[in-house]
Amino acid sequence: MDPVTLWGQVIEGFQVTNKNLHRTIARAYDLDAAEAEALLRLIRSPQRRMSMAELARQVAFSTGGFTKVADRLTKRGLVQRAPCPEDRRVVYLELTAEGRTTAGKVRDLVAETMTATFVDVLGPERAVVVAQAMADLHRSGLDRA
Template identity: 55%
Template sequence: MPQTPMPAPETETGTDPVSQWGLVIEGFQATNDKIHAAVASTFSLDRAEAETLLRLANAAEQRKPMAAIAREAQFTSGGFTKVADRLTERGLAERARCTVDRRVIYLELTAAGAELAEDLSCLISDLVRSIYTDVLGAERAQLVAEAMAELRAKNLT
């Protein structure tokens, strides 16, 4: 669903809460859109596929229960099944049943998926450095990250 753009604040750094929040959202969206455009151009991955590869690459044994990934990434189970299907069709991941609980299905990286996830991580690191950290400076970038971590922790439902 397309997001409705926030009205432009009257000043570049508005002090009223609505303008401040609009600037946070617009800054994040513009930066995130630039990252995902580069990911799509370089690797032909959409946002959900890229996020899933990175989550699997950072998981123990490069595998996670599909339901856990869907929950963490806020996908519907049906929507995530389609993401998993695309990744398995490309040979980047595969499904595996849990040996202890047959109801649990893991999604795990293949060797090709692990290699692509590493390349993806390197690209995103370079992009984040150039369009986030270098723009804000290391100290301000760290402050923004800490503030967002605090907001996430306080507002998760």
């Protein structure tokens, strides 16, 4: 199979799985993809907080675009902004108590959904191979950036 077709199949499989995941999250918690991803990254981070700039980079947003995401999460009481004591240019986004609860529920829903739509479909061994291959591609792209 040629590389274009191979890559097309990877993208199509990812898109349908990701669309299903984000539709499930939206129905359950009224969060869009960027909001859910921000909560998931925050709950996995040390101290449940990250700088706004780093979080924007990780969710592939401009800092200006991510500010709107942060504003929506703040308005819902899921996160709060906190200044960095060492550098006033840096602003952290951190989970509130309600945000930790919601992020934990979203994480559980992601685990349940991905088990049903990814692990159970491919089988555990193939799912691990796909995940490892994607991690290799991610690292490769970081090396070239």
